[in-house]
Amino acid sequence: MTPAVIVASSRPHSGKTLLARVLAENFILGGKRPLIYDIDAGDRGLSRLYPNEVLPLELARVPDQMALFDALVSAGPRPRIVDLANRSLQKFVDLSLECDFCAEARASAIEPIVFFIAAPEQEAFEEALVLRQRLGACRFVLVENRQLGDIRAAIRQSGEYRALTENGARIVMPALDHALMEVVDEWDVGLGAFMRDPTLKVPLEMRDDIRSWLVKVLTDIYRVLDAIDRSANLNLARG
Amino acid sequence: MKPTVLVIGADKGGVGKTTVARTLLDYLRAKSVPTRAFDAEYPRGTLKRFHPSVTEIVDIQSTPDQMRMLDTLSTSESRITLIDLRAGHLTTTLKAFRDNGFFDAVQAGEFNFALFHILGPSVASLNEIDEVAPFAGNGSYFVVKNFINDTSFFEWDPAIKSSYFQKTRDATEITIPKLTEMACEQVELAGVPFSSFISNKNAEGGAGNYSLVLRGYVRTWLMQIVSEYERAGLLKRLHAEEAAPSA
Structure with a gap:
């Protein structure tokens, strides 16, 4: 199974690009070169970090739509990551349904997986549930980014939150001190390179916190993708 | 069951007659209605390129070719004979059908007749309606507005517009929606029926390698066109219901 991960959120500044980076590092650490599609990012995109892997695209243009979806469903071992601007989410979903993206991807042994970052607000979980239902054929992972705040108990009790978490995968991006987050955000050395050699460029007193944050997120991502891989292979074996 | 002649035409060129003919052939095949087509873009036909197995090219003004189409109606296994006229030949063809007695045969109940009149976006289409409407009484008259190239329609003044609607009161309006230019182009290049393009098949039945996105479009x-045809009760109006297996 080759994963095609779509990183999405209904809000701006929810940590999509950071999550896309950690996903990219996860694949790079596993010895694979991801293909990264940066959708409607403007000039803040991922191209600077992964100049050879990133294709910046505008989803309003038909040639770009073709470049994205046709590449996503073409068979091959390289994992795919889509960093989707929040304003392009609906367009992406509409196009996916229009061209039956999930089924076409599976036919080429590509597994589409949506990583949806939900802000800690009731509305965000309602939107997440609607999205999961619309993209019924896609796998869905709920991402809680603690950097955006904790989820109140009342929300945790809500039907939407429970429907998402009791019957689906979930990962948590722990909060990181703002000063450290700025370092991570502005950093033009790969996070994977840092994992291999923590002495790289990062001030001594910051290394431990950044390292433990990365380990947590990478472990969660690995756990979720591994579970999906197993179940996809199981489905394949069952025919 | 009586055979049906379905004429697709316009006196103006470039309004998408052949595109509409192609959607009809796709639709009728999906409904398992045996259909044959005549492509009057003599000597080289466009419809023939997309639907070669059911299409013959004819010269609509030659009497032998008119005989080839009309004299075989009762003996052909096809329930429906679709004729895709070339630009400018609609009125003359309808006159020829009157003069050679075809419309008399329709009135006598021997055949059914239906007309798909493809309108252009300009006021010239009004005059066409004047000329064509008298013949429409012989069968079902469909007025088709083709938006495939995103044309905006009927920008003339309200009085003219309402007179148009008076004249076409008995006509059924059908709207062909816009299709993204790139999708149009890729289907043109592929030279296959729309349904084959959607299922990613080339002319030989092998894998087509067309864009997923364009196939989606x-x-x-x-699907929008099919729902237009269903809304218009097309199969019933073409007397093709018995031919199609019940859904």
């Missing part, structure tokens, strides 16, 4: 577009 064509699929949605064709």
Whole structure:
């Protein structure tokens, strides 16, 4: 199974690009070169970090739509990551349904997986549930980014939150001190390179916190993708 | 069951007659209605390129070719004979059908007749309606507005517009929605029926290698057209219901 991960959120500044980076590092650490599609990012995109892997695209243009979806469903071992601007989410979903993206991807042994970052607000979980239902054929992972705040108990009790978490995968991006987050955000050395050699460029007193944050997120991502891989292979074996 | 002649025409060129003919052939095949087509873009036909197995090219003004189409109606296994006229030949063909007695045969109950009149976006189409409407009484008259190239329609003044609607009161309006230019182009290049394009098949039945996105656009577009045809009760109006297996 080759994963095609779509990183999405209904809000701006929810940590999509950071999550896309950690996903990219996860694949790079596993010895694979991801293909990264940066959708409607403007000039803040991922191209600077992964100049050879990133294709910046505008989803309003038909040639770009073709470049994205046709590449996503073409068979091959390289994992795919889509960093989707929040304003392009609906367009992406509409196009996916229009061209039956999930089924076409599976036919080429590509597994589409949506990583949806939900802000800690009731509305965000309602939107997440609607999205999961619309993209019924896609796998869905709920991402809680603690950097955006904790989820109140009342929300945790809500039907939407429970429907998402009791019957689906979930990962948590722990909060990181703002000063450290700025370092991570502005950093033009790969996070994977840092994992291999923590002495790289990062001030001594910051290394431990950044390292433990990365380990947590990478472990969660690995756990979720591994579970999906197993179940996809199981489905394949069952025919 | 009586055979049906379905004429697709316009006196103006470039309004998408052949595109509409192609959607009809796709639709009738999906409904398992045995259909044959005559492509009057003599000597080289466009419809023939997309639907070669059911299409013959004819010269609509030659009497032998008119005989080839009309004298075989009762003996052909096809329930429906679709004729895709070339630009400018609609009125003359309808006159020829009157003069050679075909419309008399329709009135006598021997055949059914239906007309798909493809309108252009300009006021010239009004005059066409004047000329064509008298013949429409012989069968079902469909007025088709083709938006495939995103034309905006009927920008003339309200008085003219309402007179147009008076004249076409008995006509059924059908709207062909817009299709993304790139999707149009890729289907043109592929030279296959829309349904084959959607299922990614080339002319030989092998894998087509067409864009997933463009196939999606064509699929949605064709589904909209099919729902237009269903809304218009097309199969019933073409007397093809018995031919199609019940859904």
